[in-house]
Amino acid sequence: MPPSRFRVEEDLLGRKEVPAGVYYGVHTARAMENFEISSTKAFETIFRIRYEITENALISIIIPNKDHIDDLRRLITSILEKSTYDNYEIIVVENNSEKSDTFAYYEEIKKADPDRIKVVKYDGGFNFSAICNLGVKNSKGKYVLLLNNDTEVISVNWLEELLMYAQREDVGAVGAKLLYPDRTIQHAGVVIGLGAHRTAGHVHYRCADTNFGYMGRLCYAQNFTAVTGACLMVSREKYDEAGGLDEGFAVALNDVDFCLKLREKGYVNVWTPFCELFHYESASRGSDVEKPDPEKAARYDREAEHFREKWKDELAAGDPYFNINFSLDRSDFALKA
Template sequence: MPEDRSLPAGVRPHPQRHILPVDGEEVVQIRARVAALEQALDHSREAERVTAIERDALLASFSWRAMAPVRRLTDAWRNLRKPAPVAVAPPPVPELPPGLDYGRWLRDYHSLSGDDRAAILAHIDGLPARPTIAIVIPIDQETVRFLPATVLSIRAQLYAHWEICIAGTASSLDQARSLTPKDATGIRYILSRGSSAAFAAALPQIGSDFVTLMAPGDRLADEALYEVAATLNDYPDSDLIYTDEDCINAAGRRFAPAFKSAWNIDLHLGQNLTGRLTVYRRSLLQRFNGTALAGEHDLALAVASTSLPSRIRHIPSVLYHRLMPDGPAPGLFDPMQPPAWTQASRTAAETYLTGKGLSGRAELLEWSGAAAAGAEASGAAAAGAEASGAAASGAATRLQLRWPLPDPAPRVSLILPTRDNHALLARCAAGLLHRTDYPDIELIIIDNDSRQADTLDLLSRLQQDRRVRVLPYRAPFNYSAINNMAVAQATGDVILLINDDIDVIDGGWLREMVALASRPDIGAVGAKLFYGDGRIQHAGVILGVGQHNGRGGIAGHFGHGTDGNEPGYLDQYALTREVSAVTAACMALRREVFTAVGGFDAEHLPIAYNDVDLCLRIRAQGLRVVWTPFATLFHLESQSRGRDMTPEQLARAAREATYMRDRWDHELNHDPFYNPNFDWDYPMQRLAEPPRRPKPWRAAAP
């Protein structure tokens, strides 16, 4: 290749050329940068060649030539009717998070410099293992024309240990051969009955230990396979690895990023969490012989049914670009949503349940995410109307697993602390006792020294119901100690912690929470809580939000302040999912779990963060914390206690925050269910600048 002596833009040539001595390390770095530049130039030339091939193939196609008369007539008609030119602004691109300049963020934080490429190549050279990754590309007569861009992106990978398996019918394979480089190595052509059967046909012929799927036209980031290989070296027992992704149009513009959660089986049972790029251990897929595996959702469920959650890894980096030639469709394109759920999706979900010994314990339901989200907050007529409109307009369909109650239904002890809060307590108790559809409850009200006559009268009247007990607590308010005392006297197998500023919306809320809390792998369950005006107050807890003494914050709420009709980013407010913690304003858990972890920490966390601490201790025991949108209640946040505003209260809150940071610093900095590309200071509203995940090749540098 001839030497390129051009200078970067803005750099003037020096009048004299000084040759300075360089050490061996600098020589290695310079050579690596030169190699990267040569590779980039080859990449550009290959892209130009592929574009020419695609253009020529299109112009030579029968359909293009057959439609020539129609095009001429259409052009003539348009010219006759063409109005005077008017400047029309292009429609806005609905990107998330709101207001995000995604293109600028990509340029600033997600582009590879020459130094990055050199560091990646050096890291690859030092990897103890370099597994080969097979990439299956199903094609047909319609999609084969997009193939060159996909093959080009694979050949441009910094990690060179891959093989391409193009699978399709005989005629589509003939076209594929004409569109791919004649001298290309590492490409195999596999005959199949069609694109839908391509993966099943390719799987037995693949010799690599790991395999992934790509669609024609989709592209990989240059570092994609390197990141997968580095993860396999760090976690060699991995059975499935998936990454973040976005979309790309014909002009190369990227949009609609999908920043995903860590592995979350409850969420994946309702939607396609893993999406693309997803790399599977081939030996696990072979157990299914490629049958009933219609897409990424089914493949991931198949692996999850025979693997351990600890062997499923998420790389929080945008490494895959789905082709949408015409750009975003009306409304936000959701990469997690297939065009329609198929019976194969239901079958795969049921196969997962059977593999985990859960057959017959859950009912699979299809539902419209937007409609369900609005219907849950049906306290306002406008919300119901809006939800109906969403359903009528073809809202995305998801799968819901409805878990049945054990038979017989366990007794539930509702633990409710209160003090001189007559109006709120009356409404809360009425909802629990008379608007909740559950066969066996006891309501334990802990009276923290109420003195107002109307409150004392209400407590007296409530005790006339045989399901109600009132326990006195005369000491200063200590939320943790109050609840610990009540749980010790409870008779139910399930504990439901609840605030007195909660009001029931849907009578089936408790059945949903108890059904989930009764699962042996679940430690605690949270509900979807709304403000009185219908906005979301709680959709799970995010760890680390905000700041405390320069060390990062403690916790915040998913969805806080969001319109209650919104399903949320990637439907996170409308699907049952695992989270790191839930609020004790409405939390269900088995009494044995509460006892096993020692209850609330009354010494260090008397008021705040005790629920987060409890959930983290539950998770440390290997149990999961889940949140469900199918149990909905109103919550007038902190109305019963007020705000922490006095100097004494502020000092106490600071002590509790410091204790949480000292005890859970690592967990607070690494919430697996809150993508590190998101900003802690603006939860779910904008991207972190820079992202909180360090680049692995820099961490690997000596």
């Protein structure tokens, strides 16, 4: 172990009085070979552990896409320009695009980097789960990263921040901090039972990025029951072990269902604020919940009913990462009325 990193642990534990959080964090970090500990931007007593990446494993980035080439170009450009981890492949899963510009762009990116980028075709109707499963089937990586085409990488070390947790034996899925273009929170972890449908919802939703969050929770990595599939990393082995995404959830809740399957297998799911992306949410397809489209609303209702039935015991037990005294009608950790 490099002396500078080892000294972090010795210095902290050598003190007569060590904050409980530091002591716990250091001993947790000992499960990994090398690590660094530093304070977060929020409080000196909220700590960040950086685990060493133990191998230069291939990451397969799976991007479902239908037209909207401006979105896809912005995303792929951000990946290529900002990634400091170089061992990755990009697999675009084409699904019923109609514009000639789309296919011209596919040829352009394949020609530009044929060893890194490829396009595979899914011919069925839109089914996010089936599209992602096909992408994974055509991947070569030890790790899989599901990534929406309407996202944009912000932080240069984004892949490392996800991988340092995904490589751990006890971790299932790892999710990122996703921001709307106005820099309010779109995703900072998912709680089951939250929201009008009592299925699952995002905490800190639309909170300002400058806010530290409830008890500083926007400032440190932590366990959540689920993370969004808009940016989700997991090892290929665990993806297969959990059976991939359930294609019965064609549009909604497939990511939460997947995370619950990982939890059933004994893994914990992690959200980290140190991997940041913009999310221009549902730019390609439109939202099933926020837009008054009767067909989409009915589809969401069906999938929500399926989810509530499949996970009724877990929903009844409540989310272990969300205090039972908090309202399930709000995402801001407000107490029940």
